[in-house]
Amino acid sequence: MIITKKLPQVNAGSMADIAFLLLVFFLVTTTIQQDKGLQVSLPQWTDIPTGGSKELKNVLRVVITSGDQLFVNNEKFEMDALREKTLHFVTNNGKDPSMSRSPKYAMVLLTNDKGCSYNHYLAVSNEIYAAYNALWEKAAQQDYGRAWDRLSAAEQSAVKAKLPRVIMEEESRF
Amino acid sequence: MSKFKKNGGKKEAPGITTASLPDIVFMLLCFFIVITKMRETDLKVMAKPPQITELAKIENKGLNSSIFIGPPSPKYQQFYGGAPRLQLNDAFAKPSDIMQWAANRRAEIQPALHPKMTVSMKVDSEVKMGIVNETKTELRKANLRQLYYLANKRSK
Numbered sequence: 001m002i003i004t005k006k007l008p009q010v011n012a013g014s015m016a017d018i019a020f021l022l023l024v025f026f027l028v029t030t031t032i033q034q035d036k037g038l039q040v041s042l043p044q045w046t047d048i049p050t051g052g053s054k055e056l057k058n059v060l061r062v063v064i065t066s067g068d069q070l071f072v073n074n075e076k077f078e079m080d081a082l083r084e085k086t087l088h089f090v091t092n093n094g095k096d097p098s099m100s101r102s103p104k105y106a107m108v109l110l111t112n113d114k115g116c117s118y119n120h121y122l123a124v125s126n127e128i129y130a131a132y133n134a135l136w137e138k139a140a141q142q143d144y145g146r147a148w149d150r151l152s153a154a155e156q157s158a159v160k161a162k163l164p165r166v167i168m169e170e171e172s173r174f
Numbered sequence: 175m176s177k178f179k180k181n182g183g184k185k186e187a188p189g190i191t192t193a194s195l196p197d198i199v200f201m202l203l204c205f206f207i208v209i210t211k212m213r214e215t216d217l218k219v220m221a222k223p224p225q226i227t228e229l230a231k232i233e234n235k236g237l238n239s240s241i242f243i244g245p246p247s248p249k250y251q252q253f254y255g256g257a258p259r260l261q262l263n264d265a266f267a268k269p270s271d272i273m274q275w276a277a278n279r280r281a282e283i284q285p286a287l288h289p290k291m292t293v294s295m296k297v298d299s300e301v302k303m304g305i306v307n308e309t310k311t312e313l314r315k316a317n318l319r320q321l322y323y324l325a326n327k328r329s330k
Contacts, residue, residue, distance in 0.1 A: 012193075012196070015196040016192070016195045016196045016199060018196075019196050019199035019200055019203060020199055022203055023199055023202055023203045023206065026203060026206045026207060026210070027206065030206065030210035030211060031210060031211065035231060035232045035235065035294075035324075036229040036230065036231050036232070036322075036324070036325070036327070037229060037230065037232065037294055037295075037322035037323045037324040037325055038226060038228055038229065038230070038322065038323040038325060039230040039320070039321075039322055040320075040321045040322070040323060041319055041320060041321070042310060042313060042314050042319040042320075042321055043314065043319070044314065044317075044319070045311075045314035045315045045317070112303050112307070113303065114302060114303055114304035114307070115302050115303070115304070116302065116303050117299065117300060117301070117302060117303070118224070118243075118297045118298065118299055118300070118301045118302070118303060118306055119224045119299035119300065121303055121306070122223075122224050122226055122297075122323055122325065123224065123226065125323070126226040126227060126228055129228045130227060130228050133228055169310075171303070171307045
């Protein structure tokens with residue numbers, strides 16, 4: 001007579017507990033990392049202050065005050081209008097005598113006050129970079145018929161040489 | 175017909191089997207393992223960056239160093255107060271420590287790759303620009319000039 005004894009089964013009730021513990025561990029120790037940001041190239045450090053008598057009309061003077069207000073060439077501006085203004089300024093090509101002579105000479109001087117908030121500063125920087133990105137995208141389409149992301153490094157450098165992005169930053173001294 | 179046991183007249187609605195609960199939890203676990211990364215740097219400051227539209231992906235994470243600026247997290251506030259501070263990779267620091275920190279980072283990376291080093295800055299929205307400007311000046315002096323202002327995506 002073969003005694004067929006039923007083998008005791010492993011109690012799987014604690015599987016769920018183990019799974020919950022592992023889940024909580026991972027929730028606590030990991031992050032959904034954000035690895036994207038506004039890419040900026042800082043100018044080289046020189047002890048000599050860049051006095052430079054640049055022609056006033058070639059410089060777009062963007063000033064952020066400690067009250068988080070925006071002034072462009074001494075006029076009060078709203079954030080929404082900044083992108084358009086930067087675009088017009090760079091692509092002016094001498095048409096409007098108060099704006100840049102050509103994109104090669106156009107530069108933006110961003111002055112921020114020690115007391116202005118980072119939120120505002122980044123929003124203003126975003127608008128300026130967005131204007132240049134839109135400009136380069138348009139140039140990429142015109143010159144090469146492709147989107148900016150699809151251009152090779154050499155082609156991108158060529159577009160950047162025609163439309164250089166020069167943004168100088170300083171802290172207001174008042 | 176004698177094979178089927180009579181129910182005895184009691185008709186109970188069958189309870190929900192929880193046998194598949196561990197399976198669901200394991201699926202959630204797999205999701206988290208795949209989507210997230212082990213946190214490399216312990217955030218000692220509270221830094222919630224603003225939302226912007228022009229975002230670029232950081233190219234080489236290995237050559238990237240992190241700077242966090244913001245008010246210290248609650249457990250550090252008793253020692254360091256509530257004013258925004260600088261955190262370089264893992265430790266609290268002052269802007270004047272950046273030169274030394276940059277030299278340390280350079281020592282960890284082979285010289286051929288030095289020009290490709292980048293710095294990512296995660297700054298809280300409410301921080302005033304004074305400390306950020308000092309940090310940027312020190313970074314320029316240390317010749318770490320490729321910077322990423324980490325931020326979240328805004329739709330417009």
